[in-house]
Amino acid sequence: MERRLTAILAADVVGYSRLMGLDESGTLSALKAHRSEVADRKIAEHQGRIVKLTGDGMLAEFPSVVNAVTCAAEIQRRMCERNVDTPEERRIEFRIGVHLGDVIFEDNDIFGDGVNVAARIESVAKPGGVAVSGAVRDSVANRLDLAFEDTGEQMLKNIDRPVRIFDLILFADPSSPRTAQGRSSPKALANEGASIAVLPFNNMSGDPEQEYFSDGITEDIITDLSRIAGLMVVARNSSFAYKNKSPDIRVVGRELGVASVLEGSVRRAGDRIRITAQLIDTATGGHRWAERFDRDLTDIFELQDEVTRRIVDALKIKLQPAEETHRSRASNIQAHDLFLRGRELLLGSKKDREVFDQIVATLRRAIELDPGFAQPYAGLSMAHCLDFQNHWTGALDALDVASHFATEAVEKGPNDPYAHYTMAVVETWKRNLARAKAETEKALVLNPNYALAYGTRGLVDVYLGQPIAGVPYIERAIRLDPIFTQQYTHFLGSAYLVAEQYEAAASAFRERIRLAPKTDLSRAFLASSLGHLGKIDEARGVWHELMMINPRYSLADHLGRLPFQNQADLDRISTGLLLAGLPD
Structure with a gap:
């Protein structure tokens, strides 16, 4: 028998008896799916342990109250997302309570x-909804971007003292939590004002060939805003998911x-x-602000600066002196235009030798026109990194070429x-992980909203x-x-697999396979992980699914290309397959 302080999560189904009366087999089937696909996965992801299940x-229990x-x-x-298309009378909804207290393990x-x-x-x-005790709220108040509503002290059944209860605010608009059709995030729950997404600007030029230009302007504005530490800016990939759509901005x-x-x-x-x-x-x-700007094309950079300033003013954000430092920009408008074309190809979904050659030709021309412009060098570095990974050209020195252009980009x-x-990506593939880590940190100082740099920084730690x-x-x-x-x-x-948190790892990989x-x-x-x-x-x-997708796949070969520093981590991954009786 062991006694210790732990975080306890209790949940049950609202109106379970009524739902069973309406459709017993359907309710059981739906509840089983919700448990396995949502509750079980989330508990594993956050290092929790299911102690017991009852009918509803x-x-x-969790070692961390934050988790x-x-x-x-x-x-x-x-x-909430899963229930959107389910008739209200047939929805399975949970009540959840969380408490931090002393318990006995046996x-x-x-x-x-x-x-x-x-x-x-x-x-x-x-x-x-989620209700938590005062002890829980006090423990996480300054550690999570979550908002709580104080419902006061309450006398609970068979508890000999009043307990202060807080309701967790799950949605930015708490008056309509059931209408949310997308994902909300902890930041949204904190009622953050300084957060923005820049949707792809529409190309009104009457020429589809100018699409790269409107996309490039959008991305430049995202980059300029992302440099502001007091503003949370959604990454380009997620913003561009709305391209050629007319979404309800409240849903966005x-x-x-x-x-x-x-x-x-x-x-x-x-x-x-x-x-x-x-x-x-x-x-x-x-609308918080709206404006139209007409300029000469030669004034494009000043125009982008002006748009950024107007947005910052509308959001009432005070810039720090370092945030007003301009990023690397072209001195030649045609070079900038060529970079936008090259970047559009780099970010496109089609990746092959033909596209690689187009990227290289376009960015090399930009450099010829403006040798001091850093970004085409960075784009060429990324292109040659992709060639190194995908073997389009068969060049044995692809990574060295990528390193050369990354060095030029950082110098300029x-x-x-x-x-x-x-540079961080190149150094990761060169297995210079300390340098890669340092470069991601430099990137994040310059752009504290750089999702790709955060992802690479975390992967380097793995x-x-x-x-x-x-x-x-x-x-x-x-x-x-x-x-x-x-x-x-x-x-x-990958992080959870290397950390030997196999349930959480399996849950993450299942989700990745779904995506x-x-x-x-x-x-x-x-x-x-399953092994x-x-x-x-x-x-x-x-493994059978994997062989159907890639019959020649070898994990040993794949692991050999990944820059793990510790042999023990590689052995741990291989051992999982051996435990399952699978080839490594």
């Missing part, structure tokens, strides 16, 4: 006053967890450019975050054998890029 409820609260919030948000079960209080707090939670706010959205249009005609922009409050759908643009990020240290960086990347999470989800699973169905490495890592968990049949089923 569950009890879990318990985060898990509860994520379960309820995910359940025979894998937990007992004591802490458990009783958690169960009673759950009973007073709102349907679809909920999906991306932002308080403001910038949208607009670009019209380029000869040597003139017109930008129309409007800043919209995602809570109300109302020491204040350019893209240059430092590119390769260094410090996986748990990397998790917050990966989670921050997911927050900044909430729609394009598939790559970061793999990084997260990227053709992935081979995530399947191999999932099979390893460590003793789930042999599932591991073999995953």
Whole structure:
């Protein structure tokens, strides 16, 4: 028998008897799916342990109260998403209560006053909501970007003292939590005002060939805003998920967890450019600011600066002196235009030898026109990195060429975050992990909203054998890029696999496979995690899927290309396959 302080999560289904009366088999089937696909996964992801299941409820314990609260919030948000298309009378909704208290551990079960209080707090939670004790709220108040509503002290059944209860505010608009159709995030729950997504500006030039230009203007504005430490800016990948769509801005706010959205249009005609922009409050759908700008094309950089200043003023953000330092920019307008074309190709979904050759030719021409412009060098470095990974040209020196251009980019643009990020990617592949780590940190100083740099920073920690240290960086990347999470989800699973947290690893890799169905490495890592968990049949089923996707796949070969510093970490991954009776 052992006694210790722990975080307890208690949950049950609202109106379970009524639901069973309506459709017993359907309710049981739906509840089983919700548990396995949502609750079980989230509990594993946050290092919790399911202690017991009842017909309509569950009890879990967590070594970290932060993890318990985060898990509860994520379960309820995910359940809200899953219930959107379900008739209200047939929805399965949970009540969740979280308490931090002293419990007794015996025979894998937990007992004591802490458990009783958690169960009673759950009973007073709102349907679809999370209620926590004062002890929990006090423990996480300054450690999570979450908002709470104080409901006062309450007398709970069979508890001999009043307990102060707080309701967790799950959505930025708490008056309509059931209407959210997208993902909300902890930042959104904190009622943050200084958060923005820049949607792709519409190309109004009447020429589809000018699409690269309107996209380039959008990305430059995102980059300029991202340099401001007091502003949370959603990454390009997630913002561009709305390209060629006309979404309800209030829905966008909920999906991306932002308080403001910038949208607009670009019209380029000869040597003139017109930008129309409007800043919209995602809570109300109302305009915070709108303006039209007409300029000569030669004034494009000053125009971008002016747009950025107007947005910052509208959001009432005070810039620090360092944030007014301009990034690397071209001195030649045609070179800038060529860089925009090259970057559009780099960011496109099509990646092959033909596109690689186009990128190289375009960016080399930009350099010829403006040898001091850093960003084309960084773009060339990234292109040759992709060639190194994909073997398009078969060049044995692809990584050396990438390193050369990254060095040029950093020398010519020491204040350019893209240059430092590119150098970090190159150094990661060269297995110079200390240098890679330093370069990501430089990039993040220059751009504190750089999702790709956060993801790489976290992955470097995984390769260094410090996986748990990397998790917050990966989670921050997911927050900044909430729609394009598939790559970061793999990084997260890798961190948990190396840290020997196999349930959490398996959950992350399952999610990555859902998001990227053709992935081979995530399947191999999932099979390893399942091998460590003793789930042999599932591991073999995953490996069979992998062989259907890539019959020539070899994990040993793949691991040989990854820059893990510690042989023990590689051995741990291989051992998982061996435990499942699979080839490594």
